[in-house]
Amino acid sequence: MLSITLNLLLLLSVSEPDSSWRKQYDIITPTEDLFVVKRYYNDTINPVRIERKWKAGIVNRQGHVIVPLMYDDISRFSEGLAEVVIGGYCTSCWDRRECKSFALEGEHGFINTKGETSIPLKYKAVGEFQEGVAWVISEDEKFVFINKMNRIVFPYRYLAAQGFEGGLARVDINPNKNDYDGNNFDNYIDHTGKLLIPARYQFIEVFQKGELRMYSRQGRYGFLDTNGKEIVPPIYSFVSMNKQTDWQGLRMVGQQGKYGYIRKSNGSVVIPIQYDSIVIAGKNRIWVKKDTIWGAVDATNRIRIPFAYSKAQPFYHQLACVSVNGKWGYVDTNGILRIRAVYDQAQYFNEGLGVIKKGNKWGFVDRTGKEVIKPIYDYAGFFNSGKAPARWKFLSVTLDQQGNWQTWRITTQGKQFILIGLLIILIIAYIYNRLVKQKQAVKVKIKN
Template identity: 25%
Template sequence: MKCLLRVTVLSLCLTTILCSSLPHNKNPTVRGCDLRFQLTNIQTSGEPSHRLTFNDKRIKVSKIIYDDLSPVSDDWIRTKKNGKFGFIDLDEKEVMDFEFSFIGDFHEGYVVFREGDDRKDPRGFLNKNGDLLGGKYYDMTYNFQNGVAGVEINKKYGLIDRNGKIVVPIQYDFITGFFNGWAVFKREEHQGLINAKGQEKKFIHEKYDLRGYFYEGTIVFKHYQKMGIMDSNFNVIIPPIYEYLGNFKEGLVRFEQGKKWGFLDQNGKVVIEAKFDSEYDFSEGFASVTIGDKVGIINRNGEYLVEPKFSHISSFHEGLAVVEDGGKRGFIATNAEWVIPPLFEKLDQFKDGVFTFVIKDKWGFVNLRGCKNK
């Protein structure tokens, strides 16, 4: 379809919808909120700005003025001012000073930060009061997952809890995050699983090298240049015949063979043949797949929800996926209909009822939490 763009608010929205190859829901709702909106230009004596307004007054939209915004984490959003990072809350109040050259997002009440501008400077964990966890710094720190976080000192790894107590000694050559109560570790000639009490379940095999996380009761391992999967007792359930294997997600695991990608079930049976040039893990019943340089979405039967013809599609999160169409991004629902058409230059995943976006190089965010119980 040939698009005739007119410079008005209404034609901007309609043109984007009509030019798309996906259907548009005329009455889109998420969490009971009406997602119909207007995007308006505000011309002042300086640079023009934009305002995003939803018909549903329960939806809160920030000012579109920020140089950078992260997805919401523990109700705060990391942003940037004068080259430094700090945090605002969902009312756009500054809640942590803009003094950090590097700081992550909050996970389980703590955020990883670096003391200083140099990448080699020590790192630690801060809570929302700005207190340094345990009063200690480390060479490297990793986000909290399931109550513990990885730390590194002198190229050795261990785990601490949310009180700053060392629960797994800092003596390992490698250790992952905890899932299903266990982490994969390597120490000198040993490898295996370790729990949060520091109890090891050792695995001895000269030719099998454990890889990745303990996830959905399984561990990926490497044998020479091929990969397989074993269970928590180190019994092989998928032989090492694949060039690459991910971790099981929603009962399926992606594999690479002959430079093509497909999916296996927990018995090692091919349930989606290897015909894709790349793919991502299943999330909420769907997976993004690529053929050539175009991305689509499949369901667990390998059927297309969206055929591969887009430049970018994210995984579904809270029922929405980011899709890029014509250089702009919007949200689709699991019926492959636009609920917010592609108008944004950048768009982060819908997380905890909030999403961040970019219009004309400036960031803003939308908060749908007021609709949660409607």
């Protein structure tokens, strides 16, 4: 008990570390148990961008200087080493085209956590150390990999390179290829420097655990496993690169203007490639279009909502907007038309009410189809926290779920209309007064 009390007293007696040292720096960035610190020394205007110049150093948590403000830039530490630069900036990119436009300035090297130079500042750009090695750009502007002893680990020089991750690094070896989607890499190497992918591919995605990776060859797309083996030949004319189209572990692909889904893990076709268009409807449904008509299927391609709609939108709160013969209504996830398609426009439900439009006026319906707020507004937004914005003539109003006005204000257009009206009244009054005065002047003149 006595020892616990003494320890508590000791803890209470220790003062908070002095942080006044922070005031002398403009930028302080934590890295491991140290801080990279920077101090501005002048401003310059670059024709491309506005920059602020600084000097960079390293201090410990007590503010004691480990590296004085002697470098033009210092990066974060990675595997015990940090990039330092004189005459430029740290390499903030891994793509050679970006580096040539930004980071190929000055001399780049590495220091350790004691501030000692571990790798001389002699490279045009460097990447951070990952899995014991880092890429560097030499005088001939080629990429090579070095270890922490500054020894080249592979006798190969690449057009571009990326750091190792999961035992693999992406490299570019083909100077004649056309980049796909701005990507600059066409192969992978392991820690022996062995190329894993034949050079015949135009583009290969980054490998991710549990997924096949798409490749392109002669304008067609297929899939490889993590060993570079072709699992799916290049049979597709389209493969979605948008993660938002991924669904239920599936990926959208296309052939000759038709679309479907394959399994990301093995490339097997799950949703046949027979639909004109596909939109994710919700967690367990996708809208599919066939011969201009939309229906919905599940992840087994079983039809869940019959093909009956000319347009369809995703589900929100178990209801989706659908169009039949130019009119809009709402269907549930079982395909039952809950609200008849009688509206000129409809938007999704939120907080129990959906936004509908009749003619040029907006209102709200509940889930039974009852128009709880009549369509009398020139504009209506969605409900949030029990309130929805709307516009009625020249007034912006806030509605509650019963349609009562909670707040209102005159719109900018309304204010302009009022000002124009007042101006017209003033002009009419001015003209009237002038006419009256002229008439009075004529009468006086006649009398005289």
